Amino acid sequence: MAEQHLLTIDNLKVNFKTYGGEVQAVRGVSFHVDKGETVAVVGESGCGKSVTAQAIMGLIPAPPGRIVEGRIVFEGKEITAMSKKELLEIRGSQIGMVFQDPMTALNPTMKVGRQIVEGFVRHHQVSREEAQKRAIELLRMVGIPDPEKRADQYPHQFSGGMRQRVVIAIALACQPKLVIADEPTTALDVTIQAQILDLLKRLQEEQGLSVLIITHDLGVVAEIAHRMVVMYAGVVVETGSVKDVFSHPRHPYTWGLMRSLPRLDGEKQRLVPIEGTPPDLFHPPKGCPFAARCEFAMEICDRQIPEPTAFGGGHQAACWLHDPRAPRIEELVAAGRQTE
Amino acid sequence: MTEVLVEVKELKKYFSFGHGLEVKAVDGVSFSIRKGETLGLVGESGCGKSTLGRTIVRLYEHTAGEVLFKGKNVHELRGKEVAQFNRDVQMIFQDPQASLNPRMTVEDIIAEGLDIHGLARGSRRERVTELLQLVGLRKEHAQRYPHEFSGGQRQRIGIARALAVEPEFIVADEPISALDVSIQAQVVNLLEDLQAHRGLTYLFIAHDLSMVKHISTRIGVMYLGKLVELAESGELYAEPLHPYTQALLSSVPVPDPTVKRERIILKGDLPSPANKPSGCCFRTRCPHATERCAIEEPVWREVRTGHWAACHLYAD
Numbered sequence: 001m002a003e004q005h006l007l008t009i010d011n012l013k014v015n016f017k018t019y020g021g022e023v024q025a026v027r028g029v030s031f032h033v034d035k036g037e038t039v040a041v042v043g044e045s046g047c048g049k050s051v052t053a054q055a056i057m058g059l060i061p062a063p064p065g066r067i068v069e070g071r072i073v074f075e076g077k078e079i080t081a082m083s084k085k086e087l088l089e090i091r092g093s094q095i096g097m098v099f100q101d102p103m104t105a106l107n108p109t110m111k112v113g114r115q116i117v118e119g120f121v122r123h124h125q126v127s128r129e130e131a132q133k134r135a136i137e138l139l140r141m142v143g144i145p146d147p148e149k150r151a152d153q154y155p156h157q158f159s160g161g162m163r164q165r166v167v168i169a170i171a172l173a174c175q176p177k178l179v180i181a182d183e184p185t186t187a188l189d190v191t192i193q194a195q196i197l198d199l200l201k202r203l204q205e206e207q208g209l210s211v212l213i214i215t216h217d218l219g220v221v222a223e224i225a226h227r228m229v230v231m232y233a234g235v236v237v238e239t240g241s242v243k244d245v246f247s248h249p250r251h252p253y254t255w256g257l258m259r260s261l262p263r264l265d266g267e268k269q270r271l272v273p274i275e276g277t278p279p280d281l282f283h284p285p286k287g288c289p290f291a292a293r294c295e296f297a298m299e300i301c302d303r304q305i306p307e308p309t310a311f312g313g314g315h316q317a318a319c320w321l322h323d324p325r326a327p328r329i330e331e332l333v334a335a336g337r338q339t340e
Numbered sequence: 341m342t343e344v345l346v347e348v349k350e351l352k353k354y355f356s357f358g359h360g361l362e363v364k365a366v367d368g369v370s371f372s373i374r375k376g377e378t379l380g381l382v383g384e385s386g387c388g389k390s391t392l393g394r395t396i397v398r399l400y401e402h403t404a405g406e407v408l409f410k411g412k413n414v415h416e417l418r419g420k421e422v423a424q425f426n427r428d429v430q431m432i433f434q435d436p437q438a439s440l441n442p443r444m445t446v447e448d449i450i451a452e453g454l455d456i457h458g459l460a461r462g463s464r465r466e467r468v469t470e471l472l473q474l475v476g477l478r479k480e481h482a483q484r485y486p487h488e489f490s491g492g493q494r495q496r497i498g499i500a501r502a503l504a505v506e507p508e509f510i511v512a513d514e515p516i517s518a519l520d521v522s523i524q525a526q527v528v529n530l531l532e533d534l535q536a537h538r539g540l541t542y543l544f545i546a547h548d549l550s551m552v553k554h555i556s557t558r559i560g561v562m563y564l565g566k567l568v569e570l571a572e573s574g575e576l577y578a579e580p581l582h583p584y585t586q587a588l589l590s591s592v593p594v595p596d597p598t599v600k601r602e603r604i605i606l607k608g609d610l611p612s613p614a615n616k617p618s619g620c621c622f623r624t625r626c627p628h629a630t631e632r633c634a635i636e637e638p639v640w641r642e643v644r645t646g647h648w649a650a651c652h653l654y655a656d
Contacts, residue, residue, distance in 0.1 A: 044520035159609040189384035190547065191606045194591035198605060216521065219550075219593030242597045260525035261595055262554035264577060270532075271554065273525030277490050 005032035005073075006210050007056065007178060012070035014051050017063060021282045025051045027234035028070070033178065038204055038211040040225035040242070042218060042257075046278060048234040049214045053182050055080075056212070057097055058087045075177070092119040096171030098181040102163035106155040112166050113139075113151030120173040138169040143199060161192035168199065175207070182214045197224055218261060222246060227314070230254050233279050233289035235305070240315030250309075250317035252294045288320065296321055345509060345541050346373040346396065351405035353388075353395045363614045365391040367565035368405065370640060371648075373509075378535065378542040380556030380573065382549055382588070386613055388565040389545050393511045396543065397429050398422075409509070427457055430502035434514035436494035440486040446472075446497055447482040453505040471500040475530060492523035499530065503538075511543045516551060528555055549592050553577055558646075561585045564613055564621040567640065571647040581649040584622050620652065628653060 014026040026048040033039045041049045054060050056072055058079060072079040074090065082090070099105040107115055113135035121131050132151065139147035142165040155163055164184065171179050181200065185193040201224055204211050215221060221228050221242060228245050230238040230253065238251040249255050256274035276293040279285050285292065291301035300320050309322035320326055353366040365388040373379045381389045394400045396407050398414055407414045409425065417425050430453075433439035440449055447468050454460045460467040469479045475496040486494055495515060502510055512531070516524040528551065534540055546552045552559060553573050560570040561584065569582040580586045587604040594601065606625045611617055617624050623633040632652050640650045 044522060161609055189610070190549065190591045191384065191587060192609065193593075194603060194605055197593070198603075217593065218521075218595035222595050222597040222599075223593040246595070246597050256522060258595070260522050262528075262550045264550045264553060264589070264592055264594065265599075268554060271525035271529055273529060274522035275526070277492065277523070 006035045006075060007033040007212070008071075008073040009052065009056070010071045010073070012052065012055060012072065013068040014048070014055055014060060014065060015068050016065045023281050024284055025065075025234055025281060026055070027281075027284060029231070029234070029236050030070075031229045031236060031239055033210050033212050035177070035210055036204075036208045037226045038201075038213060038224055040213045040215055040221040040228045041231060042215055042221055042228060043231035044216060044278065046233075046281070047231045049231050050182055052231075053097075053180050053212065053214050056180060057091060057095060058082070089123075092176075093123040093174040094176050094178065096174070096176040096179045098164075098167050098171045098179060098184045100183040101187050102160060102167045103155065105167050106163060108155055111152055111154060112158070115155075116151075116166065116169050116173055119170065123174050134173070135169075138173055139166070141172070141203070142166070142169045143195075144169075160188055161195060164188060164192075164196055165199065168196075168203070172203065172207075176209070178210045178212065180212045180214070183216070184213065185220060186215070186217070193220075200224060218257065230257070233284065234281055235289060236308075236318065237290065238317040239308075240311070241313060244311075244313055244315040248311075248315075250311060250315065250322065251290075251319050252296055252321070253290045254317075256293075288318075298326065342377075343375045344372045345375040345410065346543075347408040348372065348392075348396065349406050349408070351392070351395060351407060352403040353391050353400055354403045357614075361614060364565050364616065365613060366395060369562075369565075369567045370405075371560055371567060371570055373541060373543060374557075375508075375541055376535075376539050377557040378544050378555055380552035380559040381543060381545045381562060382547060382552050382559060383562035384547065384588075384610060386564075386610060387562040388613070389562050390513050392562070393431075393513050393543055393545050397431055397511050398425070399431070423457065427453075427505045428507055429509045429511070430505065430507040432495075432498050432502050432510060432512040432515045435518050436491060436498050437486070437518075439498055440494060442486055445483055445485060446477075446489075449486070449497060450482075450501050450504050453501065457505055459505065467504070471504055474503065474534075475500045476526075490523075491519050492526055495519060495527050496530065499527075499534075503534065507540070509541045509543070511545070513545045514547070515544075517546065517548065524551065531555065549589065561588065564611065564616055566621055566650065567648075568622065568651070569647075569649045575647060581643055581647065581654060582622075582651050583626050583628050583653070587625075587627075620650075 010030050012026055012029045016023045016025055029052055043049045055067060067080055113132060116135045116138050117131040120134055135151050136147045139150055144150050144162060144165055185196050188196060203209060225242050228242050229236055232253050238245060238254050249258060259272040260274060262271060274293050279289050287302040287304055288306055291297045298320060306318045306320045308316040308318045310316050349370050351366055351369045355363045355365055369392060383389045395402050402415050414425060450468050450471055451464050454464060468482050472479060472481055477496055516527050519527060544555055556573045559573045559576045560567050563584050569585045580589055587606045590601060590604045608625050611624055619635050620633040620638050623629040638650045638652045640648060643649050643654045
């Protein structure tokens with residue numbers, strides 16, 4: 001049943017060995033991406049969102065990292081069980097990746113045109129002329145003016161926003177079914193970010209792409225995504241359509257995130273921060289990882305990790321407040337809603 | 341009208357790279373900061389906002405123009421006046437990791453200013469404890485090193501250090517940009533509380549427009565070394581005059597999927613500050629640019645009461 005999704009992540013667990021012990025960066029993450037949709041994974045630094053993306057691409061450096069448990073299934077094939085060679089066939093051709101920092105993602109000594117089609121040439125046997133033609137076509141597609149000339153330039157001759165367009169062109173070179181974008185606009189200025197988000201949205205719609213976008217910015221999520229996955233301390237705490245999660249957040253962490261954001265419109269109100277800091281993932285808590293910072297924490301929260309509760313339409317939250325035995329849930333949810 | 345604490349007049353800061361290459365990082369900026377207010381300064385990377393902040397606190401020598409702090413030209417202070425200025429004016433930096441000496445304990449970091457200015461002699465430890473508690477840290481933290489803290493806690497240490505010498509004016513250069521969303525709100529609330537209790541004046545430099553709007557009394561918008569607009573924060577957001585401010589505000593993603601706004605997408609990129617366009621520096625990306633904009637530089641004028649802008653659209 002789960003196999004009909006384009007990408008399914010099932011109970012993924014990833015650990016990293018360090019001198020200080022083993023960090024449990026991802027601790028049982030499950031979600032899926034369907035064809036033609038944009039899914040956003042949001043969370044703060046260290047919540048495991050980038051590690052999840054790297055695992056999908058088979059880019060977890062091992063050692064020190066290792067996938068302890070779980071499956072990643074792409075188009076019915078299990079990525080986690082693939083050999084290196086099989087992985088190479090999928091990576092770049094079926095799944096494209098856009099990284100955060102376009103300067104470090106590009107090779108400074110290679111002309112942009114050649115970089116763009118490097119993967120294309122590898123996956124399809126094509127002549128030099130054809131490759132160059134394809135590179136120019138891709139540059140035009142991502143909105144780089146004068147592509148014939150630009151293809152023969154080096155990355156340092158491009159501005160930050162233009163470089164990110166090149167990185168997107170590389171990701172799209174082989175017409176992948178899925179593009180994973182890890183904080184694609186974080187390194188960019190806000191006017192350039194608007195350009196890149198527009199571009200991603202346009203390409204997604206025109207080409208029927210699936211996009212998995214990793215971000216910490218709820219504004220970006222609201223602009224671009226259809227569904228969202230909220231992560232905290234290596235686990236998924238809430239998931240659902242962007243509309244549902246923004247209008248009826250069900251997890252105290254999501255409430256906290258939304259309340260701590262200042263709004264451009266509307267009156268000035270005192271910000272409500274989430275007190276405390278995320279837990280230490282060398283020794284993750286036995287119960288709900290958010291319990292220590294949660295104003296509604298109950299006894300059970302420290303003892304046992306809650307299972308996700310479904311609210312219909314794919315909206316789920318992992319919180320004990322939604323257990324039928326939990327007290328005062330209606331008032332608590334109402335209190336959460338007031339803060340929107 | 342409240343008292344003016346800092347007055348910046350036609351301030352310029354050029355960096356020279358030899359061979360006649362010069363970057364006009366701050367190019368003729370004038371504004372004033374009133375006592376007790378928070379002036380927000382926004383703009384994209386490379387617009388000169390950090391250079392402006394650093395030139396105001398004398399971390400950089402200025403090229404031309406002047407900065408008056410309590411009526412005195414800060415770049416002409418000598419001897420004891422410099423020491424007093426360094427007490428009155430403090431800075432909070434963006435990266436709390438890089439701005440704390442990793443080989444000093446928190447106590448020594450916070451007390452460094454006290455020692456230099458000969459304050460709190462004999463009560464150094466008590467004073468540090470007091471400062472730690474003020475910023476929401478604990479007494480035990482004094483003997484630890486910066487690496488033992490999280491990003492938000494480190495920023496609190498940076499704030500405690502700035503407060504140690506009891507300044508009147510604090511330049512906060514992107515103080516929350518390196519922090520996670522849930523931690524940003526903690527630090528912003530702390531800054532607001534400190535301002536309320538101690539009557540501090542802030543120059544708050546940031547690129548996150550929603551946070552700047554939240555914390556600022558008035559906001560200045562910079563583009564390529566120039567101030568293009570300055571107004572009360574509510575008015576700036578409700579009725580931005582300069583086309584750049586309009587585009588900047590419309591570019592901010594709103595964390596609300598039900599809001600669908602008309603976005604102004606700017607063409608192209610920021611021109612190089614070493615090679616600025618003639619006339620109005622924004623004209624290459626401006627949707628309203630005319631011939632006049634290429635020839636003549638717009639004048640910085642008060643378009644409405646308290647609302648300044650530099651744009652030909654609002655010339656007489």
